[in-house]
Amino acid sequence: MTDTMVSPQLHTSDPSAQRQGLAQFISERTLRLLTKNGALTNDATARGFNQPIFYAWQRDDRLVLVFNPLLLKDPDTVLSPRFRHHLSTVLGGRAVVPTNTRGVFLQIGYWPAPPIDLQARPLNLSAQPDPFCVPIGITVRGPLWLSILKMDSVLVGGSRRMGKTRLLHGWIQSLLHGGQTLLYLWDGKPNCAEFRGYSGRPQTTVIGERDLMAGLTQVTSLMRDRSTLLAAAGVADFHSYNAKSAVKLQPIVLVIDEVTAISLLPDADQILRTIEDLISRGGAFGIYPVLATQRPSATAVRGISKTNLSTRISLPVPSHTDSQIILERVGADKLPKVPGRLAIVWDARLIEAQAFTVDLPQAMEPLPASVAAEPIAGPAVQPAVSDEVRDLAVRCSMDNGGKFTEAWLVSIGQGQKEARRLQAAWADQGWIFQNPRLKRAWCLSPSLRQQLDLAPFAGEPDEPDGRDELDEVGEPPLQA
């Protein structure tokens, strides 16, 4: 149904007639959604029943729907974020704000909210409100900085090349500027491609690609030392210790970019367990993990995101499922697909921001020309794969026609457990997919084959590269 069909007054220039038409349009769609969702009592839907389910109160800038709670099966359904989101969607993006003091109300804007125009601005470190604040970006209310101590543990998610690592660069540079935080940084890239520019900076440890477990062991032993110290001082946590003691403990921020790459490490299980432990117990000892990931649906990330990560930030993602996993609510799927645009859940509100633009540390070598020349909003660039991955993929293509099956992995000398671990890890990275043309056997993904210049399968369907399609091919095999 179009607006015009609902009400011809919508196209009039008389404002009050226009509001009347919009009120009718909004009321009809709300009623239809309530009926479709089974939110009304049997009385309300009975033929011949003619009591109003809600009154539509026209204000200057919005319509207020005042519900009769006795005709709602459960008033909380109408007030729930899910119902509001659906209603906003069927109303073309109009803001829907609930109130449940002295009644059940929904306030609905007459016109859809205009897209927020947030211009990226360069990061200005001298604007840092305190040494522990990190920049989130520009919001409609101005620049937003948040204390890492309040954010506690953080998950940053979002599609490829949308600006996760840049955001982390901004945080690292701000904490370095503040000068009162110990930093442990792991970027999951060969040769620490992202964070190596910070090595040698005060209080900073850049952890090598293969040394994550060693880095985490260091952080865990600091946690243990602090636990002894706190017990001796008779205090329960880091903040109470610092309030009492003349010598202050510094917060430790552990930044782990590319969480899915962990599954490629031989000690992945142990690493993931240690990270989960640091997330759940670290806060009391002043340890603040910050994790970033491209593929929120990867098994490693799902496990971690189920744990107690307090703050969620998402750059644009393609589907509401991704948004749900990262933010535990929809919203990030609606962000404009602009690098640096993000949504953060803070104080129970979803805030949209445009991250500041950040220069990379000076010691960093420039990116290879092919990557540097990539347009900002252009197609995604595949991160480089390691030699090991390349060798195994080439061998799989030549020996087994690109079928990355458990049987083939076992036949080349991998144990069964290792074969399953490899399959799970490769599926997480999107290097293999379940090929519908080959009885859903795990096969090298077209993107990996293209990247490594390997032969395509004959008559094969196109790349299951979009995230939605990856969801469709199902979970990677369980690790034994």
Ligand SMILES: Nc1ncnc2c1ncn2[C@@H]1O[C@H](COP(=O)(O)OP(=O)(O)OP(=O)(O)O)[C@@H](O)[C@H]1O
């Ligand atoms: N806040 C921003 N403002 C403007 N451009 C940005 C911003 N953040 C990132 N970009 C651009 O997007 C590119 C990719 O950013 P970044 O490497 O941080 O993405 P990513 O999400 O970490 O990617 P990947 O998933 O591949 O790791 C940058 O090289 C930069 O050109």
Ligand SMILES: [Mg+2]
């Ligand atoms: Mg990155």
